[in-house]
Amino acid sequence: FDPLSVGIAIGAASALTGYLSYRDLYCRFAECCREEQPLNASALKLDLKEKLFGQHLATEVILKALSGFKNNKNPKKPLTLSLHGWAGTGKNFASQIVAENLHPKGLKSNFVHLFVSTLHFPHEQKIKLYQEQLQKWIRGNVSACASSVFIFDEMDKLHPGIIDAIKPFLDYYEQVDGVSYCRAIFIFLSNAGGDLITKTALDFWRAGRKREDIQLKDLEPVLSVGVFNNKHSGLWRSGLIDRNLIDYFIPFLPLEYRHVKMCVRAEMRARGAAVDEDIVTRVAEEMTFFPKDEKIYSDKGCKTVQSRLDFH
Numbered sequence: 092f093d094p095l096s097v098g099i100a101i102g103a104a105s106a107l108t109g110y111l112s113y114r115d116l117y118c119r120f121a122e123c124c125r126e127e128q129p130l131n132a133s134a135l136k137l138d139l140k141e142k143l144f145g146q147h148l149a150t151e152v153i154l155k156a157l158s159g160f161k162n163n164k165n166p167k168k169p170l171t172l173s174l175h176g177w178a179g180t181g182k183n184f185a186s187q188i189v190a191e192n193l194h195p196k197g198l199k200s201n202f203v204h205l206f207v208s209t210l211h212f213p214h215e216q217k218i219k220l221y222q223e224q225l226q227k228w229i230r231g232n233v234s235a236c237a238s239s240v241f242i243f244d245e246m247d248k249l250h251p252g253i254i255d256a257i258k259p260f261l262d263y264y265e266q267v268d269g270v271s272y273c274r275a276i277f278i279f280l281s282n283a284g285g286d287l288i289t290k291t292a293l294d295f296w297r298a299g300r301k302r303e304d305i306q307l308k309d310l311e312p313v314l315s316v317g318v319f320n321n322k323h324s325g326l327w328r329s330g331l332i333d334r335n336l337i338d339y340f341i342p343f344l345p346l347e348y349r350h351v352k353m354c355v356r357a358e359m360r361a362r363g364a365a366v367d368e369d370i371v372t373r374v375a376e377e378m379t380f381f382p383k384d385e386k387i388y389s390d391k392g393c394k395t396v397q398s399r400l401d402f403h
């Protein structure tokens with residue numbers, strides 16, 4: 092065979108197999124938005140179970156919410172998740188796992204967008220401008236990729252007016268100005284409600300009950316009311332709650348000493364080092380725990396584990 096005829100044969104074959112194989116080839120080199128791509132629920136489950144420590148409720152709800160949403164061929168609204176809990180309990184980390192399971196490049200994907208209140212919306216007097224920019228940004232990105240993911244961190248520091256600007260996108264509309272938002276995913280992260288979650292966890296602990304026995308029904312009602320009435324939740328009277336636009340409130344429990352140790356081990360493995368139990372114990376013991384008498388929960392969760400490990 093001469094090279095020319097081989098070339099023609101490949102060309103003809105790809106023309107016959109059609110557009111898909113060209114697209115597949117293209118998507119090997121460039122990032123593609125695969126709107127209809129089903130979620131690999133077992134991969135997500137494995138990721139959450141292996142990497143996210145001490146969060147049985149969050150794992151369960153995230154899994155249920157995403158599988159249900161991605162299996163629905165015709166969602167009537169975008170998926171909205173509101174993640175709540177104490178600092179360093181894994182809200183950003185869980186969102187990152189979710190993002191990676193939806194778009195392999197995760198937070199680096201062109202289809203995943205992270206907004207941090209204090210960074211992107213710092214000035215109260217510029218709310219009108221932020222509202223317009225945000226609407227434009229979301230509209231543009233959802234037009235380019237319907238399954239875009241938007242993560243709003245530090246919701247408790249966000250001016251409520253900003254979230255009002257995106258309310259129409261989160262509602263049950265088939266289209267808004269010719270764009271459908273029904274396949275998009277919005278994730279809100281906040282410390283609001285962290286005290287209520289901790290109180291419930293502590294009540295269980297004091298009653299001698301297992302942490303794993305805490306159920307969503309023990310937390311969800313307190314949380315949605317607590318967040319709604321909390322001026323600093325970012326969702327305060329935003330209408331998202333009373334119009335039922337938040338699909339799931341996801342509680343993150345405060346982390347215990349044993350979870351901090353798990354974080355230290357994970358971090359050591361991630362650095363390619365062998366796990367040294369002496370160092371694990373030393374790092375965990377450097378963290379501070381509350382309440383004052385019982386000292387059960389780490390006040391920074393696993394947040395400072397990485398930097399503390401640098402000193403050992």
Ligand SMILES: Nc1ncnc2c1ncn2[C@@H]1O[C@H](COP(=O)(O)OP(=O)(O)OP(=O)(O)O)[C@@H](O)[C@H]1O
Pocket residue numbers: 142143144145146176177178179180181182183184185280281282346354392393394
């Ligand atoms: N439950 C957890 N399981 C495993 N690792 C965790 C967990 N919580 C926190 N970590 C580790 O600690 C780091 C910081 O946590 P993360 O940023 O997710 O906390 P957060 O809940 O978003 O805190 P904040 O409310 O202060 O933003 C993560 O990158 C991760 O390495």
